[in-house]
Amino acid sequence: MNSRKSVLSVSNLSFSYPDRYLVLKDLNLEVWPGERVGIIGPNGAGKTTFFMLICGVLKVTSGEIRLFGKPVVPGEFRPEVGMVFQNPDDQLFCPSVRDDVAFGPENLGLPKEEVEARVREAFAVTGIQELGDYPPHHLSGGQKRMAAIAGVLAMRPRLVIYDEPTSNLDIRYRRRLIRFLRSARETMLIASHDLEFILEVCDRVILMDEGRIVADGNPRVIMGDVDLMEAHGLERPHSLVPHVEPHHG
Numbered sequence: 001m002n003s004r005k006s007v008l009s010v011s012n013l014s015f016s017y018p019d020r021y022l023v024l025k026d027l028n029l030e031v032w033p034g035e036r037v038g039i040i041g042p043n044g045a046g047k048t049t050f051f052m053l054i055c056g057v058l059k060v061t062s063g064e065i066r067l068f069g070k071p072v073v074p075g076e077f078r079p080e081v082g083m084v085f086q087n088p089d090d091q092l093f094c095p096s097v098r099d100d101v102a103f104g105p106e107n108l109g110l111p112k113e114e115v116e117a118r119v120r121e122a123f124a125v126t127g128i129q130e131l132g133d134y135p136p137h138h139l140s141g142g143q144k145r146m147a148a149i150a151g152v153l154a155m156r157p158r159l160v161i162y163d164e165p166t167s168n169l170d171i172r173y174r175r176r177l178i179r180f181l182r183s184a185r186e187t188m189l190i191a192s193h194d195l196e197f198i199l200e201v202c203d204r205v206i207l208m209d210e211g212r213i214v215a216d217g218n219p220r221v222i223m224g225d226v227d228l229m230e231a232h233g234l235e236r237p238h239s240l241v242p243h244v245e246p247h248h249g
């Protein structure tokens, strides 16, 4: 029995969109402080739907989700949880990057100096100090991703949810994101099809398929299991293929 307080507690969660079959089926899950949990699975497994339920955007059909011990109520704002969307354009809508990053803290009604301090801090950790005056639509894909992350971090969330954070990133920005996530202190849930990325960042992985959790545990063990991965439409990451010594003879 773990005596620490769980960040996320999901019990018997099922969900269907109106008039549709069940998209999530009886999920059970505990996430603990500081964990970096990768969520992998084929297209349509239910990853994004799961995130929308955690954030209270969708309402559970049955079961319960608790965040920091308190049930998620649809529509209720929980500043301790931040979500970085798959498409940064869904998140950036102000005339400048600075305004975008300040938007959340301003809406919390924080004093001006506190808003400025949070913006400075979010810029510093994401390394986008020089982009404050830019209009977001002038940024590259990688810069937009970091700006969207800065906007979420300015809320000082304790759980951050990332949906496909490496999509549209070039190698340099992908590397920068890996470094950033490995050094970040918040608890994280990260859905991605980029399995090498998950392997580098996460200390735990959850494999979902057809709305169920089919495996939950050590990333190298789960992703290194060829039969398991292939049974769920995935491939073992290349870096986990056993290295065969050349035969000299």
Ligand SMILES: Nc1ncnc2c1ncn2[C@@H]1O[C@H](COP(=O)(O)OP(=O)(O)OP(=O)(O)O)[C@@H](O)[C@H]1O
Residues within 6 Å of the ligand: 017, 020, 023, 041, 042, 043, 044, 045, 046, 047, 048, 049, 050
């Ligand atoms: N708004 C919606 N209305 C009805 N069905 C939906 C809606 N959004 C998603 N679905 C269905 O729910 C299922 C799960 O979709 P979801 O987007 O959660 O999967 P995912 O694991 O995030 O997939 P991907 O890896 O492609 O992003 C799919 O069958 C999808 O068609």
